[in-house]
Amino acid sequence: MTTILPPPSAVQSIMEHVPIGVVGFDAHLKVVGASRHATAMLDFTERDLVGISLHDAIANALGTEAAQNLGIHAAAVIKSGKPTAWNSCRLTAGGGQRFVDWEVRPMEIAGGKGALLTLIDVTEREQAKMTITATEKSLRLFSEAVLDHALIMTDIRGRIMDCNAGAAMITGFPKEELVGQPISLIYTRDDTVAGVPEQEWRTAASEGNVSHTRWHERKDGGRYFAHGIITAHVHPDERPSFTVAFRDTTEAVRQAERLERVSAERKEAIETLTTENANLQQFASVASHDMQEPLRMVTSYLTMLRSRYSGNLDVKASEYIEIAIDGAQRMGRLIRSLLDIARIDHGDVALQEVSADLAFEEAQKNLQQVVSEASAIVECGGLGAVYADKDMLIRLFQNLLGNALKYVAKGQRPRVQVDAIDQSAMRAIRIKDNGIGVSLADQARIFDAFERVHGRGEYSGTGLGLAICKGIVQRHGGTLTIESEPGRGSTFIITLPRKPAG
Structure with missing residues (x-):
């Protein structure tokens, strides 16, 4: 650096290492010296910079018009002895772009009047500001586009400073009627008198945010139910503001009330x-x-x-x-x-662990004459144990086996196969026959009392057999279903607990 009233070596060392550009010029606005950082900012070497006019030194980086204005201000500083400064000037040099804060201070140069121009690189600060500005713009566009949510900004006293279109739509107040008003404007009279708005703002200020779910009042006096959150924001100037975000959930509340009534x-x-x-x-x-x-x-x-x-x-x-x-x-x-x-519906049920094989064997004995007369083939085995009332289980098997023997085509030899599989805590017992089958349309009603798919002239019965079976299974906490096709037989599937519940 070319010295200006040669400074001590310590000062010169600081000037070279502090990231601030310094340019010294005399009363004729001729550059007499510059720091290493200044030459880098202005895209000059120190040799090329010393001796040229201040205008030429900065015109390339700042632009001709700005350089002329700086020259005018620099001359005024030398004449008046009062410093001047500019914030965030755009500087282009070396193919890049940066932002600097400028300051010109009067200073004696070699026994005469002169000044120092300092350049502080604030590019990161300005880029951060531009990012914040762009983000705020995006948020503004987003908040205006979101019409089903109200977004309101207030000061620490709860006075509305800004809001989006959604707030105007939900509250019924135009934006110009909301801004400047206390937030209590949108609260019910009872809540306002009770001091609810002030309490919520104090809580948000102390805890950072607070949720609220309550009725609010529109401009026309109507009410809406809102769920939202109040968030406190602390700014660099330490003046907190608050954001209120809420959504009109009235219809959901009404629906819940209707469902509750129903x-x-x-x-x-x-x-x-x-x-x-x-x-x-x-x-x-x-x-x-x-x-x-x-x-x-x-x-x-x-x-x-x-x-x-x-x-x-x-x-x-x-x-x-x-x-x-x-x-x-x-x-x-x-x-x-x-x-x-x-x-079955109201009597006592003696639940115990019962061998399903023995229960089916007992049911088959009760129908032995029918089995013999029909020359039926009945195959059963490996049913395991279930938790049931023994007498009811025998009656269940007897009814289903009796149906399998009864509902067969004329001249056909009945064949019944019974097996079981485990389904988690339940045992599924399947009774499959080769009978006349049941259509899909009729399967939904065959378990109802007095429902008969076939006329009494074709097959005898009361129409209560399967209803009794269904009642028995339901008393045990199980299910009874059918898989069938006309002419291809039926499979009745019984699920019963294997062990006591719990």
């Missing part, structure tokens, strides 16, 4: 139906029990009539007696089935 109504309806069903079951049980005795009497006297007067009646009278006896017997079976349903 749920309550459904619960009440279920309780009513449960009570009515219990009453109906009790009535069916009592009625069925009370009807058995007179029915037994009717059947007994009809049988006696047939036995005692069989030779004295004509063919038509004998036919009528047979029809009456058959009807009484069918009614007896129906009454017993109704009693079974009542017992």
Whole structure:
């Protein structure tokens, strides 16, 4: 560096190592010296820089017009003895671009008037500012595009400084009516009187943010339910501001209220139906029990009539007696089935570990005559143990096996295969037959009481057998389903617990 009133070596060393450019010039605005950093910033060597005009020294980096203005200010500094400065000037040199802060201070140069021009590289600061500006612009565009969220900025007192279009849309206040107003403008009167806005702002200031979920009030007096968050921001000047972001969730709240009402109504309806069903079951049980005795009497006297007067009646009278006896017997079976349903739904269940193989064997023994008459093939094995009521399990197997033997095509030999597989905590028992099958349309209703897919003239029955099976399985916490195609047989799948629940 060319010295200006030769400084001590220590000062010269500092000038060379501090990242500040320094250019000295005399009263004629001629460069008399420059630091290493200054020559780098201005894209000159020190030899080329010393002796040229200040204008020529900086014109290449700053531009002709800016160099002329700097020359005017530099001359004024030398004349007045008062320093001057500029912030963030764009400087182009060496194929790059940077930003510098300039300052010109008066100084004696070799016994005469002169000045020092200092250049401080603030490129990183300006780039950061540009990044922040671009980010703020992007955020502004984003916030204006988001119409289903309100974004409001307030000062520390809760006075609105800015907001997006979504805030105006949700609150009903135009932006110009929101800005400058206290945030309590959008709170309900009750919350405002209770000091809720002030409390939320204090909490956000102390904890950084606070969530709020509450009713707010629109300009027209209507209310909306909002869920949002208030966030405190501390700026470099230490003046905090707050961002309020919330969304109108009124429809979701209304929907939840509607669902709650529907749920309550459904619960009440279920309780009513449960009570009515219990009453109906009790009535069916009592009625069925009370009807058995007179029915037994009717059947007994009809049988006696047939036995005692069989030779004295004509063919038509004998036919009528047979029809009456058959009807009484069918009614007896129906009454017993109704009693079974009542017992299954409301009777005690003696749950224990039961061998499904032995239970099926017992059911098969009960149907041995039917099996023999039909020359049926029944294959069963490896069913394992289930947690069930033994008598109910036997009845379940008996009903399903009885159906498999009954619903076969005329002249066909019944074949029934029974096996089981484990399904987690349940055991799935499959009863497969080669019967007439069930169409997909009918499969949904065959487990309902009194539902008959086939007419009574084709196959006898009460229409309650599968309903009883379904009730038994449900009392055990299991399921009963069917896989079937017409003419290709059916597979009934029973799932029952292998162990006690829990």
